[in-house]
Amino acid sequence: MSVKIKCVAKQLPKYYRTTEEIIPFLDAWLVDQDERFIRKVKKIFEGAAVDKRYSIMDPIEVFTKTSFEERNDIYVREAIVLGEKVLEKALKKANWEPKELDYIITVSCTGIMIPSLDAYLINGLQLRQDIIRLPVTEMGCAAGISGMIYAKNFLQANPGKKAAIIAVESPTATFQLDDFSMANIVSAAIFGDGAACVLLSSCEGETGPEIIDEQMYHFYDNIHMMGFKLTNSGLQMVLDIEVPETIASHFPDIIHPFLKKNNLKMEDIDHLIFHPGGKKIVQTVEDLFSELGKNIDNTKEVLKQYGNMSSATVLYVLERFMEDYPEKGSKGLMLSFGPGFSAQRILLKF
Missing domain, CATH: 3.40.47.10 (Thiolase/Chalcone synthase)
Structure with a gap:
């Protein structure tokens, strides 16, 4: 039984800044640091091969000290918004109705929410009450493909079914204002926020890779x-x-x-x-x-x-x-x- 990729859709948060626009925020963040260190951090951002990054928060919020609870609340709120939008976009692209989905996999590692995102999507889009759901929460950057692998195995064992994998990530919500380690700095320089949805099918006559x-x-x-x-x-x-x-x-x-x-x-x-x-x-x-x-x-x-x-x-x-x-x-x-x-x-x- 063949499994095919029907379509992919993406959804970006409303906030974004170019790397050039981020530099002034670095000046404010690093104000008490050694001048050589500040130059090094700026060089990392400017040499990261990233021209623009999107965020679920305004950059001022990203560089403002807040509690874990406050940041995670923003993550939960925005993850639901991005997840619903990207799933709706993918279904429209495929010309599928929400109730045609048999399996939903949600992927994220940059925040914590229980119930997981898939539960909110089931309610928000009125997916079937018997839909099978799988949240994948701790596989990091690999999880987009991991979700596709899990969906493919399900669909191969169940002909005539349809699955959605929704990946929603907000690395900016994990930025640590008091952490001046290279790991935190490099992460801030290369990571951005975004969501994607890929639809897979084991139905006869389906098109796609x-x-x-x-x-x-x-x-x-x-x-x-x-x-x-x-x-x-x-x-x-x-x-x-x-x-x-x-x-x-x-x-x-x-x-x-x-x-x-x-x-x-x-x-x-x-x-x-x-x-x-x-x-x-x-x-x-x-x-x-x-x-x-x-x-x-x-x-x-x-x-x-x-x-x-x-x-x-x-x-x-x-x-x-x-x-x-x-x-x-x-x-x-x-x-x-x-x-x-x-x-x-x-x-x-x-």
Whole structure:
């Protein structure tokens, strides 16, 4: 039973600033810091390959000291708004009615809400009362693809069904005003807020790229590399500087066995649908595959226009490819990384 991607939709928060417009906020935030340190922070922002970032909060709110409760309340409120808008947009794009959905997966790691977002969407859009729901909350940037993998497995076992994966992230809500660590600064420089929804189907005659295979890959003994620490002031970013090098060292094991399993080599892949984790990770991936004539231009463009929106970002990259209507029969490889440390892969046939 084939499972196909019907469509992808995105939704951005109302606030945004260019990197140039963010610099004055840095001056106010870093007013008591050493001048050399201030120059270093500005250089990180200016060299992050992110031209613009969106936010669920006005930048003044982001750089104002608030409690974890206050920030999380904003996250909950805005996550519901973004989630409803992006799901409605995707359903309209697919010409599906809300009650046609059999399975809903919501993905987020940048705030805490119980009931989870899917419960609010069931009520807000009047989804079916017997819809199956799955919230994915702790897989970070990898979770957009993780949600697609879970949906694909459900749909493959249940022909004639439809699923929605909704990723809503607000890394700006995790910004720590009193934390001047490199992890917090780099996170603020590369991350932005956004939402995406991808619809999958196992119905007969459905159009869209087919998911040929999917697989997860787990790095041993690298739990320390990425994640959040829950503190009294909120979710504090954990981000090891060795992430790009660690990813590079594992690439042969991540890519080649997965492709070999499908009787393919990297040369057979036409489209690289990679998550833009940050400038260094993008450069690492580009260096690895440029000799094969592969490019990750869409990945770089998403990073430039929106920043890293955690789990939602790779879906923005996928949307760009789908809007270009790739040649029929061409193959795409989706890839993202997240806490654990882990890599998630999906093989597509357009």
